[in-house]
Amino acid sequence: MKSIKRRTFIKSAILGSITSIFSSNTLAKMSTPQEVEGPFYPITPQKDKDADLTKVKGKNGSAKGEIIEIFGQVLDQNLNPIEDVTIDLWQANSFGKYHHPHDTSHAPIDEHFQSWAILQSGKQGKFRFKTVMPGAYPLNRSDKRTPHIHFKIGKLGYISLLTQLYFPDHPLNNKDGLFKSKTTQEQTLMTAKKTNKHNEYQYNIILEKV
Ligand SMILES: [Fe+2]
Structure with missing residues (x-):
């Protein structure tokens, strides 16, 4: 017994x-954490907002920097895919410059970099885009923003999400004030995962129901 x-x-x-x-x-059960919008949401209209940010329609040439591809799914908190979600994303170019009139840094504009895209999640909530690794940029004399991509995501019936994607194991992550202010679990949800494929990352977005 x-x-x-x-x-x-x-x-x-x-x-x-x-x-x-x-x-x-x-x-x-967690959703992707919210983050501040930052001062550089695009305000200059542009026609080309497709999923290839490394080329600007009508111009010959490619964006400078390390070309990367990011794919993922938009999911609800039960990890069911959400289709037809609007994914609005913007980022600094590879020199750490936003193509925005309020970015007064001396880093160069890259005329072949699209800098802004608006995508829709498709079947199974999937999306994919091609871009360049955003450059880090200084906030002041001592602080830098680690490379990140801004996202604004909206779908009827879900809480609008403003967030930032981070890159795994970037040496500046742990020096970045915004990144450091998140819990480990939040950082995990905000950080893309490197896949086995060269320069490819996976990033899932989890939305919370209203
Ligand atoms: Fe930013």
């Missing part, structure tokens, strides 16, 4: 720890 009791105890202890792993795995 004793050994049966012991086995039952071990079994329930194992089951208990599995259950607690699942219940502590609250990432699935």
Whole structure:
């Protein structure tokens, strides 16, 4: 009897720890954290807002910098895909310059970089875009923003999301005031994952129902 009791105890202890792993795995129930919009949401109209930010329609040439591809899915908190979500994204060019009249830094404009895109999530909430690794840019004499991409995401029935995507293991992440202010779990949700494919990242976006 004793050994049966012991086995039952071990079994329930194992089951208990599995259950607690699942219940502590609250990432699935969390939504992508909100972040500030920043001062450089595009205000200059542009026609070309497609999913290839490395080319500007009507111009020959490609954006300078490291070309990367980012793909993912827009999901609800139960990880069901959400289709037809508007994904509005903007970022600094590879020199850390926003193509925005209020960016007064001396970093150069890249005339072949699109800098802004508006996409729709398609079947299974999927999206993909091609861009360049955004440059870090100085906030003041001592602080820099780590590379990031801004997102504004909207869908009827869900809370609008303003957020920023970060890149895994970037040395500036842990020096970035905004990134550091997030919990580890929030940082995980805001950081794209490197895939096995060269220069490709996966980034899922989780929206919260209204
Ligand atoms: Fe920014």
